[in-house]
Amino acid sequence: MLDAALKEQLKAYLERVREPFEIVASLDDSATAAEMKELLQEIDGMCDKIQLRLDGNDARKPSFSLQRLGTQQSLRFAGLPLGHEFTSLVLALLWTGGHPPKVEQDVIDQIQALDGDFSFEVYMSLSCHNCPDVVQALSLMAVLNPKVKTVVIEGGAFQEEVTTREIMAVPSVYLNGQHFGSGRMTVEEIVAKLDTGAAARDAAKLSAKDPYEVLIVGGGPAGAAAAVYAARKGIRVGVAAERFGGQVNDTLAIENYISVLETDGPKFAMALETHVKAYDVDIMNLQRAEKLIPAAQPGGLNEVQLANGAVLKSRSVILSTGARWRNINVPGEAEYKNKGVAYCPHCDGPLFKGKRVAVIGGGNSGVEAAIDLAGLVAHVTLLEFGDQLRADAVLVDKLKSLPNVVIHTQAQTTELTGDGNRLGGLRYTDRATGTEHHVELEGVFVQIGLVPNTEWLKGTVELSKFGEIIVDHHGRTSLPGVFAAGDATTVPFKQIVIAAGDGAKAALGAFDYLIRTPAAA
Known part of the structure; x- marks a missing residue:
């Protein structure tokens, strides 16, 4: 065996x-x-x-x-x-x-x-x-x-x-x-x-903590790198993360992080946490930030309010909250989530063995998902909003060679249909002709990119029209003493290696701010 x-x-x-x-x-x-x-x-x-x-x-x-x-x-x-x-x-x-x-x-x-x-x-x-x-x-x-x-x-x-x-x-x-x-x-x-009493106990414990020199919100590659770089300066560092490792936990194969030939998301996330724990960093996991209250004056204490009611204080803050899968936001998506609507083909693909599915999205992630699923399911329909697939040519060629795959470009998904208990189909409009179509199927995999986790910051720091935190080349935001890094920012190319470098840069920027800005009384 x-x-x-x-x-x-x-x-x-x-x-x-x-x-x-x-x-x-x-x-x-x-x-x-x-x-x-x-x-x-x-x-x-x-x-x-x-x-x-x-x-x-x-x-x-x-x-x-x-x-x-x-x-x-x-x-x-x-x-x-x-x-x-x-x-x-x-x-x-x-x-x-x-x-x-x-x-x-x-x-x-x-x-x-x-x-x-x-x-x-x-x-x-x-x-x-x-x-x-x-x-x-x-x-x-x-x-x-x-x-x-x-x-x-x-x-x-x-x-x-x-x-x-x-x-x-x-x-x-x-x-x-x-x-x-x-x-x-x-x-x-x-x-x-x-x-049920854990949240209140946890909030009281967190609120009693002394202020930090650097408080990092988010524990993905950017947050982990920021923690390591800041801790190596010998200052008091805290990390408040909703899920340490962030979206990396949902990634299957990682083959492009320099010096690591091949690994997977959960292993990489564990390695991030292990590295941070090697330093004197206060890790506060399972903590979701809900509000940022900037310091009243430079050198003062910023406050981060958490969902459980706790308040953390710090002279500087690094925002590294990352991003999440983007929804298509059509009728039926929320109703049939986990009832036919899925976002992880590697996790949920085997549940659709022998069935008909659709993949929404023609970028690398969508085309890769369609290729993987084609080996398991009876039939795959791939829908791309644009007039051509955006994935790498080698992936597109592979997809087109598969006999149980149909590709529709200029296809706008308008509704996910079902019987109220489980998904039964999908409606889309051909943007070239205006014709409406209905496809009967049992599963839909949404693969249309990411949206930054920055809703809680609206009205506080300056955001782009896409909701990304606007940063300069030092990782500085529009607020003194508040920095940002990773997929939640305007930095292009959402990649693990870029996020990690971004986190290191933000930590160095924060340290430079601390040594140049006297602490307020």
């Missing part, structure tokens, strides 16, 4: 198991069950603290549970956790065996203090790069708190469940039978949704 190198690696990891536990498999006569049995037998032979049983009788077959002896732990994997989820399986084995997780003690305490009945089901696909974070978070919660029960379900192995529950995007999480959330979530985010 596993190759020799992977076996040796897994065996080395399992040497860290401290406590005995059981793996109980519930099998049927499927090919997946045969593979599961082989995998579990290999794991069983690698560690004498693991006992494998094949007499399970769970309703979901094939599946297996992990349970530390003498505990009420309830963690089950339904289907094979391979691909992106193999790491999730390894971590679940280690945590069940008593190996400590790399999570802040405050988070562990918060998980263990949860009181109630929490029965989670998380649907994932093996090609989804956002799913492991959610799977690992819910697995850890099940290991740490017996009141949390978690079942991890591979959608491809349980297609009937996916169809019945009309799951059109992964990861998709259910709590006590009701939909809890979709998309990437960290363990801190999940716990915060369950612990």
